Amino acid sequence: MQPRQILTALGAVALLAVVPLVFDNPYTLSIIILTIFYAYLALSWNIIGGIAGQLSLGHAAYFGIGAYTSTTLFLSFGLSPWIGMLAGAALSALMAVVIGLPCFRLRGAYFALATLAATVILKVIVENSHELLGGPRGLEVRLMHDAPLYFQHTRKEFYYAIVVVMLAVALYANFAILRSRFGYYLTAIRNDQDAALALGVDSRRCKLTAAVLSAVLTSIGGTFYAQYVLFISPEKVFGANLSVQIAVVCIIGGRGTLWGPVLGAALLLPAEEVARAVTGGAPGAAMMLYGLLLMVVMRFEPNGLIAILKRVANRRTAARARVGVA
Amino acid sequence: MTSTIVQALLNGIASGAVYGLIALGLSLQFGVMKIINFAHGSFMMIAMYLALWGCQHLGLHPLAVIPLVAAALYVTGFATQRWLIEPIYRKEATREPMGVLIFTTGLWIFLDNLFLAIAGPDYQTPPGEWTNEVWMAGDLFFAYPQIAGFVVACLVTLLLVMFLRGTRIGRMIRATGQDREAASVLGIDSSAVYQTSFAIGLAVLGVAGALLLALVPVDPFIGDLYGIRAFVIVVLGGIGSIGGAFWGGILIGVVESMGSQFLPITYSEALIFAIFLGVLYFRPAGLFGLEEA
Numbered sequence: 001m002q003p004r005q006i007l008t009a010l011g012a013v014a015l016l017a018v019v020p021l022v023f024d025n026p027y028t029l030s031i032i033i034l035t036i037f038y039a040y041l042a043l044s045w046n047i048i049g050g051i052a053g054q055l056s057l058g059h060a061a062y063f064g065i066g067a068y069t070s071t072t073l074f075l076s077f078g079l080s081p082w083i084g085m086l087a088g089a090a091l092s093a094l095m096a097v098v099i100g101l102p103c104f105r106l107r108g109a110y111f112a113l114a115t116l117a118a119t120v121i122l123k124v125i126v127e128n129s130h131e132l133l134g135g136p137r138g139l140e141v142r143l144m145h146d147a148p149l150y151f152q153h154t155r156k157e158f159y160y161a162i163v164v165v166m167l168a169v170a171l172y173a174n175f176a177i178l179r180s181r182f183g184y185y186l187t188a189i190r191n192d193q194d195a196a197l198a199l200g201v202d203s204r205r206c207k208l209t210a211a212v213l214s215a216v217l218t219s220i221g222g223t224f225y226a227q228y229v230l231f232i233s234p235e236k237v238f239g240a241n242l243s244v245q246i247a248v249v250c251i252i253g254g255r256g257t258l259w260g261p262v263l264g265a266a267l268l269l270p271a272e273e274v275a276r277a278v279t280g281g282a283p284g285a286a287m288m289l290y291g292l293l294l295m296v297v298m299r300f301e302p303n304g305l306i307a308i309l310k311r312v313a314n315r316r317t318a319a320r321a322r323v324g325v326a
Numbered sequence: 327m328t329s330t331i332v333q334a335l336l337n338g339i340a341s342g343a344v345y346g347l348i349a350l351g352l353s354l355q356f357g358v359m360k361i362i363n364f365a366h367g368s369f370m371m372i373a374m375y376l377a378l379w380g381c382q383h384l385g386l387h388p389l390a391v392i393p394l395v396a397a398a399l400y401v402t403g404f405a406t407q408r409w410l411i412e413p414i415y416r417k418e419a420t421r422e423p424m425g426v427l428i429f430t431t432g433l434w435i436f437l438d439n440l441f442l443a444i445a446g447p448d449y450q451t452p453p454g455e456w457t458n459e460v461w462m463a464g465d466l467f468f469a470y471p472q473i474a475g476f477v478v479a480c481l482v483t484l485l486l487v488m489f490l491r492g493t494r495i496g497r498m499i500r501a502t503g504q505d506r507e508a509a510s511v512l513g514i515d516s517s518a519v520y521q522t523s524f525a526i527g528l529a530v531l532g533v534a535g536a537l538l539l540a541l542v543p544v545d546p547f548i549g550d551l552y553g554i555r556a557f558v559i560v561v562l563g564g565i566g567s568i569g570g571a572f573w574g575g576i577l578i579g580v581v582e583s584m585g586s587q588f589l590p591i592t593y594s595e596a597l598i599f600a601i602f603l604g605v606l607y608f609r610p611a612g613l614f615g616l617e618e619a
Contacts, residue, residue, distance in 0.1 A: 053424075055424065055427065055428070057431075102603060102606065102607040103606075105607070106606055108362070108424055108427060109362035109427055110561075110606060112362075112364075112427065113554070113557050113561075113602075113606075114602075114603060114606055116554060117554065117558075117599035117602050117603055118599075118603065120554070120595065120596065120599050121596045121599050121600060121603075124592050124593060124595060124596035125596065127592060128590060128592060128593065240550065244431065244435060247431075248431075248432075248435075251428055282443060283439075283442055283443070283447060284438075284439030284440075284442035284443050284546075285439070285443070287435050287438075287439040288435070288436055288439040288440055288443070290432075290435055291432045291433065291434070291435030291436030291437070291438075291439065292432070292436050293432075294428065294429070294431065294432030294435070294436075295410075295429055295432035295433055295436065298414060298425050298428050298429040298432060299410075299413065299414060299429065302414075302417075302418075302425050302428075
């Protein structure tokens with residue numbers, strides 16, 4: 001890394017450390033945590049859905065596996081959710097292979113539908129497993145109060161610190177993939193799978209690797225959610241709404257880019273909160289906003305809002321260059 | 327026991343014909359334009375609400391609202407294709423139409439939640455006693471809406487097949503579906519064909535929605551279940567195949583009704599999706615192999 005990048009990184013860390021001191025109101029902090037959390041989820045989705053261009057509408061499957069694995073291991077065996085998180089991630093990686101192997105023969109819409117269907121099957125299984133997984137009513141995480149070793153704390157700052165680290169990891173993963181040979185393969189697959197195949201890219205292997213990475217990150221998100229909210233239900237963690245939401249945040253921000261998913265979350269989650277406040281918590285208002293924005297973005301700027309930002313920035317640079325020449 | 331099984335089988339066939347009809351419009355759009363309309367289930371939900379309001383406010387019989395709903399959905403389909411989908415489709419016509427897929431996903435979420443705001447979250451059924459009347463035949467009994475659903479669904483399927491084979495517009499639609507370039511060389515205006523086929527697809531869906539309202543109550547998210555199921559049926563039957571959609575619908579109807587005899591009710595949904603994944607994997611061209619996908 002160059003000195004300038006190190007400075008930028010240090011500056012970002014300092015800025016993020018100050019945030020909970022400035023916004024010490026729990027409500028504001030909870031929105032900030034949620035926004036960063038969704039940026040993290042969107043970045044996780046971005047690896048397979050954005051960079052590799054495979055529209056997955058089933059990421060709730062990995063989220064749910066992460067949430068249920070850590071919670072079940074904790075409730076049944078008293079195992080710390082930190083370890084349960086790793087177990088969930090391993091299980092999600094396995095599930096990504098199980099779903100991916102048949103689904104990656106399919107393209108576009110078929111892939112989207114297959115991931116959707118696989119998630120519904122998982123949800124139904126969980127809903128019918130009353131003894132172990134609590135059936136449709138879900139599970140409550142046993143309260144431990146201030147137990148950082150058990151991934152629990154009464155202060156929101158604890159979760160804030162964790163989610164910031166998660167975001168950094170997801171950003172680094174995307175950054176590393178985007179500038180690696182593997183990332184170029186994925187981009188080639190997204191742009192034209194047949195051409196990529198003809199050039200000798202093992203598309204199936206690349207997509208599987210991307211899916212596993214994406215699933216592992218999403219699963220860790222699921223464990224975080226369970227520990228943060230301390231309650232999980234099939235509808236919340238395996239629901240189609242969640243799958244769609246993760247994908248929409250990434251697409252609106254900008255698929256396949258490093259900062260697009262972050263931008264998407266930074267705009268959508270606060271907007272969702274505003275919509276909820278304005279409509280007085282009318283059911284569906286937030287999701288209506290998601291749908292509407294998705295349509296508008298696809299109609300006018302399919303590459304996402306980040307593309308608009310980039311254009312503006314380019315124009316500025318170009319203008320400055322012109323002034324410099326004159 | 328035997329009569330329970332026979333009853334379940336016949337129930338499955340009757341509702342399966344309606345499921346087939348729901349999938350028919352999707353198959354037509356998919357076959358002609360190669361686009362996926364993820365908002366299909368939401369349009370069906372709208373059709374059901376229109377039928378419900380027709381019964382409630384105009385005092386019409388659940389069967390009498392069918393033409394009105396079909397006409398309203400025809401107009402909706404035309405407008406959706408003309409002003410919403412076409413501008414996106416044109417931009418990416420040479421590639422896999424991923425943009426349309428994502429756009430209709432947005433439309434799906436938007437419409438579902440719009441109707442949640444308008445109509446509320448409750449399950450609603452049309453007023454009147456007709457939906458509860460039954461016809462007995464020995465040990466077997468059939469609800470009137472079941473019989474009507476089966477008869478109308480078969481009739482509409484047959485009409486659509488005749489329309490696509492026998493009329494000039496129908497042949498233009500099929501030609502465009504087979505080879506868009508060749509069709510436009512022959513002077514067929516492909517965007518007009520797309521608008522018409524999308525509109526016809528939704529009109530058929532309107533009929534299906536009105537029929538379904540007599541069988542199951544409507545709520546804003548009913549389209550999620552039946553929409554995904556319609557995709558399952560289209561894949562089972564082979565994309566773009568009208569006959570395939572019909573038989574696929576019957577198959578799903580029978581699986582659902584037989585499955586609920588032996589399994590907890592929620593499992594029959596999982597069973598349908600498991601069949602779907604199996605077919606996608608082993609027979610991507612459809613179970614009946616009528617057309618190459």
